[in-house]
Amino acid sequence: MEKSSGLIFEKSSRGRKAFSLPEAAMPETEIESLIPGKYLRKNLRFPEISELDIVRHFTHLASKNFNVDGNFYPLGSCTMKYNPKVNEDIASMEKFRDIHPMFPEKYVQGILSLLKEMEEMLCRITAMDAFCLYPAAGAHGEFLGMLLIRAYHERKGKIRKKIIVPDSSHGTNPSSVHMAGYEVVSIASDKNGEVDLEALESALDEEVAAFMMTNPNTLGLFESKILEIAEKVHSRGALLYYDGANLNPLLGICRPGDMGFDVVHLNLHKTFSTPHGGGGPGSGPVGVKKHLVPFLPVPVIEEKDGGLILNRQKPQSVGSIKSFFGNVGVIIKAYSYIKALGDEGLKRTGKLSVLNANYLKQKLKGSYHLPFDKTCMHEFVLSAKKQLDSGIHAVDIAKGLIDRGIHPPTVYFPMIVEEAIMIEPTETESKNTLDEFVNTMKEIAGLAAKTPEILKKAPIKMSVKRLDEVQAARVLDVCWNFEKPEDEGQEDG
């Protein structure tokens, strides 16, 4: 692969340009006659580049990215499934893409009805009573969920102080709890990798507002005692929160609302196939049971006189959590996905994600340590413990995979597993891809045992070798140095 691309700033050359803009209404008027000089800037050191050079620059950068279209991407907990192309086409239709969010309701009935129907479909998929589509990501949904729980308890007279979170939870969980002003109580998992009922029992006191959990949990295991957990939590007046990051395997099988969850958030960019965009935009809708409906954010889409309106008159609402109505462009893609799949497709999706994961687990457990050897859901966690003897860590295995064209699984998470390697193949990968992955993982296990020094050097086929993250944090370089004299080395020779 080609080495450094050079920064866009290094490709600038004075006087070049790409832009073209329409003529203004008063072409002869100078800006200084309209805006006082004291407000005007003297210089903006942006690059000057032609259109083709811009296209080349970004096309070259694109070639340096692993991506679902090009590579197997078994990144645990992220559900990197195929992103259907038709959904991209649909979301970029002019009559969705070019609507101003302040247009009066009667001119946007199409999008409002799509959003309303999406809320209803998500209710049916999860067994909740109402949904809010506005959170822009899973963590944003968690934060909203915590605020809803707070509002619920406040209404009952006391907000309570604590939220319980398992030690295997996503980092966003405790962080969202903290942001909402609650104290985090972390409980350890039991020897089977599930919630320890006794630990939960002893942590559940009058100050606990909710128990926040992921099911299947981050070890990929279904919490088999979920009904007892729900009963215990509710008996203390606390609520049960569902982190929907791992909903995929349960599609068409069972629903969080039926398990006893009061609040759920979903990740449309995981379970419902919208592309991850290199780190967003996502969408993290929040669903609630009846007793929490009055607290949902405003505006609420409601029917009135045969049409849909945006109702902001909700006195108990927690308020606004984002401008306008969430990441609508993302929601449209997830809506299309659910419409295409229907009941049968969703069920097949859930089931095949579980079959694929169990198949990989069974094939790999001979070569790698498997801390929890039981049937998993959509993902499972291996450990590089066996490989430690020859000095090979999870990170070395990850880098070895990169050289073989496979995006590494999630490593070092969950934190309760030493040298964790968390694998989520998703349902959209074929048996051939899984078999190739198994062979590659076995080849790497072989290298780790026999010639670890080769693996330590990986990756060698990328545009860069292993990068120095310690140096990056110590000698911070997070912005191009614009101070360089403009003429220095930037003009064509």
Add this chain to the structure above:
Amino acid sequence: MDYVPHSEADISSILKEMNIGDIEDLYSSVPEKIKIKSRRLERGLSEFELKALIRKKAEKNLAVTEIKSFMGGGAYEHFIPAVVDHIAMKPEFYTAYTPYQPEASQGALQVIYEYQSLICELTGMDASNASLYDGATAAAEAALMSINKDGPGDVLISAAVNPEYVEVIKTYLKGTKGRILMVPSPEGVTSVEFLKGLSAKKPVCFIFQSPNYYGCIEDVENLSEIAHSFAALSIAIVNPVSLGVLKSPGSMGADIVVGEGQPLGIPLSYGGPYLGFMAVKKKFIRKLPGRIVGRTTDKEGNPGFVLTLQTREQHIRREKANSNICSNQALMALRATVFMTYMGKEGMKTLAEANINNSHYLSKSIEKTGKAHLKFKRPFFNEFVLEFKKPANLVFDKFVNKNMFPGILLKGEMDKRILCCVTETKTKADLDGFIEIIKDL
């Protein structure tokens, strides 16, 4: 239809190899009682049927291409170069995930580094994060930063800040002991006298917007100085397009600059996905929420990029993290990067000037008619408040009849005001059409 590749033969062969009879056997840990027993949704659609269904829904929407819209108020209709769409539609960018594995993500990482650099130059700051959800949540995160730093405290907000932003900040502060105090803006900009009078409250920050919700340009330098005089952080919310000609807030004393990046090549999309940006002065880098990309070298000394200062973040620090943000708006940051590169040094200026030029042509022409006037006579960018003699909703309907939305109806003041936005997307003929309607009022 689904997107599962397995044939029945594939499934049988996997099951056989695993020595199990049925996939459902893998769900033995799920209590029988909660298993789904009946249909919940309609049957799945073919791609052809799906598109037909969606087209039907789309027909019930009105696009800005079908009407002359003068609406702004936090979301802006701007020209989007074809280059932006084409690059953002590259699957190498849009089907990737957060660049946790730097060697397999140099493209995404370099884009973010370039984005951070452009945002810093535009705002006059030292460091930018990789993005936040939108302008409103960026403002809220900035408020949380100042509270995290100094414990409970008062957050001052100018009443000329976009009301949606104020609402979001209020929601974000619910889990803190922070208290919001509004600083009035009766003349269209923040009242300096009132702001000075609040010094006794020992606020942790002062949040203002320039150009503000009413379009007026605030005296950022003076406001920052006053904030600093009572040891509060100066937090400026800005429109990035305006910074093509306006002085950067960083050069005028702001400590944190946030804003809505949507005007930088991001479609209106009925309110999202947009792009929250945040940039800070050096001393606050470690307080920044979200991802940051840094430049480093590999073991052979070649330059490369990584996510850096990750110990601020939730996946390492859990409840002690600066923020819970994980997924941000990376693809939107890519759009903004391509947009800013396409415009470049001259284009950003020309674009901002075209907005000022057009908006001033319209406002001056309206004043001449005597049928409406500018509520605030102050320097403005591309938005201004029009005050009419009659109720604004009646005025609005007259425009609708001529296939125009004249702006956003503002609440209060007898409801006679409209917030009007003019960008480079309106021609002189469009503006003359607007003026004709005003003349007929």
